Amino acid sequence: MATHPKLALARPIAKPSVCDGCEIRNLTFCSVLSREEMARIQATVKNIEVPAHTTLFREGDPADHLFNVTAGVVKIYKLLPDGRRQITGFLFPGDFLGLAYDANYVYSAEAVTPAALCRFSRTKLLALCDEMPHMEKHISATTSHELAAAQDQMLLLGRKTAQEKIASFLLMLLRRLRPHAEQPPKEDASLLSLPMSRSDIGDYLGLTIETVSRTFTHLRKKGVIKLLDSGHAEILDRGRLEAMAEGA
Amino acid sequence: MATHPKLALARPIAKPSVCDGCEIRNLTFCSVLSREEMARIQATVKNIEVPAHTTLFREGDPADHLFNVTAGVVKIYKLLPDGRRQITGFLFPGDFLGLAYDANYVYSAEAVTPAALCRFSRTKLLALCDEMPHMEKHISATTSHELAAAQDQMLLLGRKTAQEKIASFLLMLLRRLRPHAEQPPKEDASLLSLPMSRSDIGDYLGLTIETVSRTFTHLRKKGVIKLLDSGHAEILDRGRLEAMAEGA
DNA sequence: CGTATGGTTGAGTCCGTTCAAACTGAGTGG
């Protein structure tokens, strides 16, 4: 699969004040923090960069850390004993990561592309939450949001056809992934990068790789999308795709 | 389907101090409230009782209220335009209900059995959250819990077979539904009431009613469960069922 | 180049669906 070597270097981390130059700060709970509060957070944070396919943690591991994705794409997933896998989410810059039930992670996390993350000590961040209720509020709003998204995904997994699933997936990516880079809508905003493998897409949508591939070609033949290469697509008829996603 | 006429009357509501006698208080955020805080909450709460199949609210409705289920079973679900339905959860006494994205419900809710609920004004409860951080913390912990459950359900919907789905479902009910009434484990704790219709079970598991029915009989013929009537079952071999639920 | 990995395409199969009919049990009214 086409990797994205530039991504890992796209956001050089300035050592002295990591968070000041943070381009995705306004997407996270950091956006509600004052200057002093940011300083306290920064004392507990570590910026990490990982190559693609790095496992960040596994389901069942002690949940020592929480993360914010700052660059790249991360997937979270659960496994059945025989290896069947369900990807429960793709995470993009600004997304929060590390939900734990009591003290252990309830899912595994792996970098899809080269990725950068802010790593927090779980206990320290939770302690800071007690002192900064507005931050806690932001996090809990995020969790509610994720729960709503999870329910949408349940509808998709339980009741949509392969074609509807793929259409929904492409639209989700279009919403979440700013087209290619952070350039303004110069080029048509319908260009879409598919950083994850067909296998990942299948495990996210409850399909096999073959069905994913066939459905892509089917949409291509219908003239709804254009496949540039396996990692890039263009949405030719967004309205049609939106209709398909809801089964119309 | 067999309704449960006794349920609606099972918890007589004493007008003067509704919450004092609340049997499920320790299951909700009320458990962390002091006496004075309870009094403030009580001023905003209304106890409602509804017959089976009452719609509490619909997806898209203005989210004016939040609810705690105090008796009975409630289902929450989402619909596709053509009527396909995904039930995203069954709620039991103690469960919290009413997640809203901005100001509108993101799912519909309907009583499965006769049910009783505490109804809160959303704005008032959110205001009280600001003053009672421990209550807010409890609610947000609940939301995290629900998110973890939602991810389990995604694994089920995306990757499990019909048999594994039904096995998982029965075990979920066994965990959530105290066998029959609130009597201590006098009778064997493997008795299970199935208050929802086959259609509800199907829409919860991403199956048709026929497949649900067939899978039940299949499990019966295997000797894993016993079907008393369409609304009651007995788990004969829990270990086997647990193995089946995970695909072993 | 040859090899490897991931993606596409084809053929055949199967699990769950669809369509259809029979059954069950609760409620109703003669």
Add this chain to the structure above:
DNA sequence: CCACTCAGTTTGAACGGACTCAACCATACG
């Protein structure tokens, strides 16, 4: 008390969408 209805459930037979198995193709890499 029984006949009748009706909604929900069960069972049967046939179908089909997605899966499995397998071959082929494209791009990356040593």
